[in-house]
Amino acid sequence: MKPNDTDWALLAALQHDAAQSNQALAERAGISPPTALRRVRRLHDEGLISAQVALLDEDRVAALQGHGLTAIVEVTLDRQGAEHQDAFERRAVADDAVRQCYRVAPGPDFVLLLRVPDMPAYQRLAERLFTQDANVRTVRAFFSVKRAKFETQVPLVRG
Missing domain, CATH: 1.10.10.10 (Winged helix-like DNA-binding domain superfamily/Winged helix DNA-binding domain)
Structure with missing residues (x-):
């Protein structure tokens, strides 16, 4: 409807x-x-509302639990077949540190938004997701120094 x-x-x-x-x-x-x-x-x-949740302030939670590190990571795979992309995507979305995962084009194959407690945790994640996967060709990580905007609302255009 x-x-x-x-x-x-x-x-x-x-x-x-x-x-x-x-x-x-x-x-x-x-x-x-x-x-x-x-x-x-x-x-x-009907699935228009998928969940109702409380949004926590990541910076405040991080301050209470220890620092926090947000990374935006571009991943390019060596083999581009759908089965290879599906396999990487399954591994990425199964990892709790991966907060968002996008398949993108052109450019890298994936863009991931990661949230980890600190740099050693990022290094463990990089080993798990990127180094151990022989199909990962290139990884470019960008570490957030400030989040200027975070929006959860979907723009609703009535037409």
């Missing part, structure tokens, strides 16, 4: 604050609370 304006309003409100009460959500969308609840359940069932 294609979302209507009310559904888009609910999605926008939930992206802004998924912890708001059903009453507040209904008021923002201009509908009754039972209708809001029913529509949000349908949006979940």
Whole structure:
């Protein structure tokens, strides 16, 4: 079912604050609370809402648990076949330190966003994912010194 304006309003409100009460959500969308609840359940069932989570401030968590290191890594494979790309992708997404994994073109085959506690942890990850894989040709790592923007909301264009 294609979302209507009310559904888009609910999605926008939930992206802004998924912890708001059903009453507040209904008021923002201009509908009754039972209708809001029913529509949000349908949006979940249809897969438009994949999860409702709490976003933690990585820098504050890192300060409490020890430093933290974010790396953006470009990976180019030696053999380009789909089976080789699939194999690397499976290994990458299975690693807890890999926060995001993108297949890209042109240029490198993958761009990974990694989050590890420190440089020794990054070195262990590099050994695990890059050095031990004979199909990894090139790795270029960039280490974040500051995150200027982090956005989780999906732009909603109604048309």
